[in-house]
Amino acid sequence: MSTSKGAALITGASSGIGAVYADRLARRGYDLILAARDEARLGALAERLRAETGVAVEVVKTDLTRRDDIVRLEARLREDEGVSLLVNNAGAALFDTFTVADPDKLEGLIQLNITAVTRLAQAASAGFARRGHGTIINIGSIVGLAPELFPTSAVYGATKAYVLYLTQALHHDLSPKGLTFQAVLPGATRTEIWDRSGRGIENVPDEILMDVDELVDAALAGLDRGELVTIPSLPDPADWAAAQAARQALFPNLSARHPAPRYGVAATEAA
Numbered sequence: 433m434s435t436s437k438g439a440a441l442i443t444g445a446s447s448g449i450g451a452v453y454a455d456r457l458a459r460r461g462y463d464l465i466l467a468a469r470d471e472a473r474l475g476a477l478a479e480r481l482r483a484e485t486g487v488a489v490e491v492v493k494t495d496l497t498r499r500d501d502i503v504r505l506e507a508r509l510r511e512d513e514g515v516s517l518l519v520n521n522a523g524a525a526l527f528d529t530f531t532v533a534d535p536d537k538l539e540g541l542i543q544l545n546i547t548a549v550t551r552l553a554q555a556a557s558a559g560f561a562r563r564g565h566g567t568i569i570n571i572g573s574i575v576g577l578a579p580e581l582f583p584t585s586a587v588y589g590a591t592k593a594y595v596l597y598l599t600q601a602l603h604h605d606l607s608p609k610g611l612t613f614q615a616v617l618p619g620a621t622r623t624e625i626w627d628r629s630g631r632g633i634e635n636v637p638d639e640i641l642m643d644v645d646e647l648v649d650a651a652l653a654g655l656d657r658g659e660l661v662t663i664p665s666l667p668d669p670a671d672w673a674a675a676q677a678a679r680q681a682l683f684p685n686l687s688a689r690h691p692a693p694r695y696g697v698a699a700t701e702a703a
């Protein structure tokens with residue numbers, strides 16, 4: 433790998449948001465490592481980006497529900513000094529009613545949206561902390577903020593709430609070591625995820641469906657502005673700041689020697 437920006441490893445680069453990240457990061461001068469299952473699509477994207485931008489592009493056929501494949505990417509993130517950016521983007525959605533959903537499908541979703549994201553973030557963090565710099569972009573979702581808005585999305589939304597928490601926690605713990613984190617929370621975005629999940633994109637109202645190019649351009653603008661959390665559709669960042677301030681206002685009372693008086697629990701002797 434050759435450029436001064438280093439290489440960006442992008443998961444789920446074969447379509448949608450990941451493919452647009454690949455395009456934009458190549459144009460910003462990053463070499464690319466593109467991971468997904470569809471090698472032919474990755475190869476075609478790699479060929480186009482090499483021709484159009486001159487950066488080095490490598491394709492790594494990867495199934496992020498397979499442990500061996502994850503371990504291979506982890507090793508790359510830990511050991512390759514040229515990697516400076518991870519886009520933890522690969523993911524899927526599931527809109528099956530919880531009581532009748534196939535538990536194996538739920539587990540597969542958790543493997544892809546949580547386990548792989550966590551293991552890759554950990555490997556990248558270890559490598560970046562050793563080198564004193566590096567950036568991790570985790571793709572969450574606004575569904576992770578709003579369980580009341582999205583019936584039948586309990587597990588998908590919970591995986592995305594995890595992504596937000598993980599990003600905020602890692603920022604807190606590791607930014608002093610020179611690492612940069614960003615959670616991107618897209619709303620409905622025009623990609624294949626809808627058809628893949630069985631909820632056809634035609635069921636999503638056009639007025640809330642963002643174009644994928646606009647989504648990624650806004651997310652990268654958020655990264656340039658130093659945002660820890662980017663919600664591309666949110667007009668006023670003060671609304672997010674207020675939500676975070678309300679959460680943080682709970683901190684002094686989240687743990688105490690005794691339950692709050694309203695529960696009427698008598699204090700016991702100290703053990």
Ligand SMILES: NC(=O)c1ccc[n+]([C@@H]2O[C@H](COP(=O)([O-])OP(=O)(O)OC[C@H]3O[C@@H](n4cnc5c(N)ncnc54)[C@H](OP(=O)(O)O)[C@@H]3O)[C@@H](O)[C@H]2O)c1
Nearest residue numbers: 444446447448449468469470495496523573620621623625
């Ligand atoms: N589109 C939206 O409305 C929306 C909204 C909020 C958040 N998001 C998030 O955005 C991210 C990208 O999704 P997208 O909308 O761009 O959907 P997409 O077009 O379906 O892209 C998903 C990507 O993930 C890859 N992928 C899926 N399963 C994989 C596996 N087992 N191993 C490796 N790669 C796998 C796919 O590639 P292969 O099939 O080639 O493996 C594809 O490149 C996801 O995390 C999603 O949750 C999307």
